[in-house]
Amino acid sequence: MGGPVGDSPRSGLTSDRSPPGDGAAAGQDSEPGKLSLAQATALVVGNIVGTGVFLLPASLSAYGTVSLLAMVLVTVGAVALAVVFGRLGARIPSAGGPYAYARDAFGEFTGFWTAWSFWLTAWIGNAAIVVVWVNYVNYFLHWDSAGGQIAIALVGLWLPALINLSGVRNIGTFALVTTVLKFIPLVFVGVVGLFFVQSANFGPFNATGGNWAAALSTAGALALFIYSGVESGTIVAEKVRDPRRNIGRASVYGVLICAAMYLLSTVAVFGTVPYERLPHSTAPFADAINNMFGGGVGGGIMAACAIVSGVGALSGWIMLVAEMPLAAARDGMFPKAFTRETRRGAPWIGIVVGTALTTAAMLYNYLGTDTGFDAILLIATFTTVIPYFFSACAQLYWLVTGARRIQGARLGRDLAVCAVAILFAFWMTYGAGKDAIFIGFLMLLVGVPVYIWVKSRRGEYGPRETTPTTD
Incomplete structure (x- = not known):
């Protein structure tokens, strides 16, 4: 195993001493075929805001209004992570x-x-996104058989995959359009709904009947899921214009936009849907619209929004499924096949393999046991923590080893942000649960033989000649 590779020519990583805003970076600002700041921000927002937000208020309401406090605390952690990613992205674009x-x-x-x-x-x-997406599509189609749901899911998975195969410019445009379309109704509920809020609709502060701190932690564990994707801009750094400047801005802007929408819309739904009904609602935003204006049009509107949201999120995440192994394969850490790209710069091996594995997980959901897939999702929550934790620790490592020349209040601020991000990662681990941590760790161990195989293919492992020694 090698040491730090900040100046390694093979790795492509940028040295800490590279001046921000140099000529090359500035020239990228007008480079065609790359994501603008608006498109990069839309990618972050689109990946964070999937289909889960449309069910979030119902899930949180079961714990009482303490869940609103949990959302605020989780938001602080997500912003800290976004700032850390911004600092790292500027230093290592x-x-x-x-x-x-x-x-x-x-x-x-x-x-x-x-x-x-x-x-x-x-x-x-x-796979989780597409399963929820199928439920909203079935609001209109009513294909309730396993075969019908699988057919819908295949369209939901492979259509975004084809968009990714068509090139990065189409991905950016699609992310921007879908983000705007899904934000309109959510912002509408979050802003207009505040005028219809009735205090009687809010439930008790702690609806669990137990310790309020335990309820806070459990609600926080649910709320943790909604910010997955904050790292999206950093993973596609080479496809972003002026990454030193725009990665951090896109990450922070994306989280702040999502935070405002999440908090406003959740408060509005809590205040417009009676507490006795909200925990059992399968479409809380639709119920909120119906309570605000009467009639039954809310369900169709919100189902359409969830469909758009899901396709946009799947498109962005399929991009990330391919980009991460592409970057690792270029450094010899993943099989070389993942470096293959189309003439438009799409990493087609990563897109196809990632989508095929997602398809397998989706099929397991519809053809396997009722509880097996839920367990897999909790494992995925744990595996999310690993990149967050090591990213925050990488920034902390750089700050405390003397690589940074900035002192005083600014150094203290960055250390504080790192501490919040690391604690946030620990909280995410706690929320995943001990069973998910155990099985997730086993899945991480499976990667070790893959690492050994890749190293051996590079000729770095094998018999070595030794010189005999004599006493």
Whole structure:
């Protein structure tokens, strides 16, 4: 296992001493075929806001209004992570994001493990998105058989895959359009709904009947899922214009936009749907619209929004499923086949393999046991923690080893942000549960033989000649 590779020509990682805003970076600002700041921000927002937000208020309401406090605390942690990713992205504007940061700070094996963990998270998480997406499509089609649901899911998975295969420019445009379309109704509920809020609709502060701190932690564990994707801009750094400047801005802007929407819309739904009904609602935003204006049009509107949201999220995450192994394969950490790209720069091997694995997980959901897939999703939650934790620790490592020349209040601020991000990662681990941690760790261990195989293919392992010695 190698050490830090900050100046390694093979790795493509940028040295800490590279001046921000140099001529090359500035020239990228007008480079065609790359994501603008608006498109990169839309990618972050689109990946964070999937289909889960449309069910979030119902899930949180079961714990009482303490869940609103949990959302605020989780938002603080997500913003801290976004700031950390922004600092790392400006210093190491390389594709792979968390993989590149972990490898630069702790060596190639840690980098590989980070890439492996994120890759597991991404393709398993896509199966979760498409399963929820199918439920909203069936609001209109009513294809309730397993075969019908699988057919819908296949369209939902492979249509975004084809969009990714068509090139990065189409991905950016699609992310921007779908983000705008899904934000309109959510912002509408979050802003207009505040005028219809009735205090009687809010439930008790702690609806569990137990310790309020335990309820806070459990609600926080649910809320943790909604910010997955904050690292999206860092993973596609090489496809972003002026990455030193725009990665951090896109990450922070994306989280703040999502945070405002999440908090406003959740408060509005809590205040417009009676507490006795909300925990049992399968379409809380639709119920909120119906309570605000009467009639039954809310369900159709919100189902359409969830469909758009899901397709946009799947498109962005399929991109990340391919980009992470692409970056690792270029450094010799993943099989070389993942470096193959189309003439439009689409990593087609990663797209096809990732989507195929997601398809397998989706099929297991519809053809396997009723509880097996839920357990897999909790495992994916744990594997999400690994890239977050090592990224935050990479920034902390750089701050405390003297590599940074900035002192005083600014150094203290960055250390505080790192501490919040690391604690946030620990909280995510706690929320996943001990069973998911155990099985997730076993899945991480499966990556070790893969790492050995890749190293052997590079000729780095094998018999070595030794010179006999005499006493």
